[in-house]
Amino acid sequence: MKSKYKWIIGIIIVIIIALLLVIPGMNVQRMDIVGSTSVQPLAEELADAYDTNHSDIKISVQGGGSGMGIRSTHQGIADIGMSSKELDSSDKQNITEVELGKEGIVIGVNNGNNISDLSSSQIKGIFNGNITNWKEVGGPDQEIHVITREEGSGTRDAFTSLIMDKSDIMSSAIVQSSTESVKQAVSTDPGAIGYMSFAHMSNDVKSLSVDGVQPSEETISNGDYELQRPFLFLIKGKPTGEVNKFLEWVKSPEGTKIIEENKIIPVS
Template sequence: MKKINKYVAFSLILCFGTFILFQGSVGSEEVNIVGSTSIQPVCEDLVEEYRKNHSKSEISVQGGGSNMAIKCVNAGIADIGMCSKQLNKNYEFTEYELGREGIVVAVHPSNNISDLTTSEIKGIFDGNVTNWNQLGGENKPINVFVREEGSGTLDAFKTTVMNKTPILNEAIVLNSQGSIKQSIEQDTSSIGIVSFSYLDENIKAVSVDGTYPSEESIADGSYMIQRPFLLLIKDNSTNETQNFINWLNSSQAKEVLDENRIIRGV
């Protein structure tokens, strides 16, 4: 097909208050993927693997958030939307679930607390529980680390645990999960939330209501703090879009998802 411009900017100020820039062109067979910054690295890895056997495919991936994904796909501006939250209304597009991501409540490895109830976690993060000795731990003030507002990780945690109760004002806000993990490693009084993929021997995950976060407990839903990783597509999607979606069921795609610790349901 004839290409009109090398770079086409879609001005979406009325809908989104921002610009989306897709490197491609109207009328080309490029697949434009936009949305959740949590899913973005996974999608970039998937696209890289896909291109090994589909070298002529043009697929662009960029962030913008889950709400942006919904709006862009709904408006027909993006071919695929990356959404890291459960949709609460019906849209005229199809959901493809890449898998589930567990969200871990993590503390310093030296902390003797290994299990917390949902109510206790809520109490820590809303400021009603301020010292570890209130939970059977040492006499140390609890230092709470969280992501900034708008973070998909924080949104999922607030939905499943906080029940609309605000996070305490004294919580230390950091702009990446890597920063939260590093802070927990260095602070023996700390607690924070990170994605399951960040869990290693340098931080300690606590069980929630007696269930430890693992691939099995996330897959079967018994570990409650988790969120879906969804791809949203229009029913009238292009052939190239559908080819990519179909490829996601391949063994190569599964390897990429496993490497990113994205868990398929049982």
């Protein structure tokens, strides 16, 4: 009989230990952030920093583009959507926008290109196909290879709104699915030109001044560099619960420091 009781007690102890291991995990809440690939690296850093001090929540960040971020927010699939373009009136319905800051769109060329400045009209002419050789804008006698983003990209939408003036990007442009892939394509092609996120710029691509103004944190902040767009978090309805706590932390000095370190100009 004693051995029987020992066996039962052993089973009970195993069950109790299992429950103690499982129950804490059941209390962890998941938060999904989806959308713009330009905003994604910043969102990942914010999420990682927040998770470090909040063991009761796990934040997952996924890209897919601003269009997906907006749709996922409206459909309730994502707790927070990411967008790197201004929302139109239909997109704004029942959506709370939290602006993380302003970010520039950089016109980038290969480091071997001698061009350092282009006017807005020249950029438009290149991207709509009216200018096809670099010699037409003071560069080498070389065919221009236009690199663009996919439809639904917030960077593309912002670029077309700021530069193209209802003109279409040429249909033969090479399409890339992220700002990093645009940068990679430009860095390996002497004839290439593309537009990309200021926050993602590095020395392997040459950034051009536009209408005589070089993109920088200062020129983006004061508005002198006009190719800029917002970085947005989107919430369906009003933020509540853990989402609201996270957003309040994002606006705290700790969150603002991370935003600034990512070359995003924070808003007050």
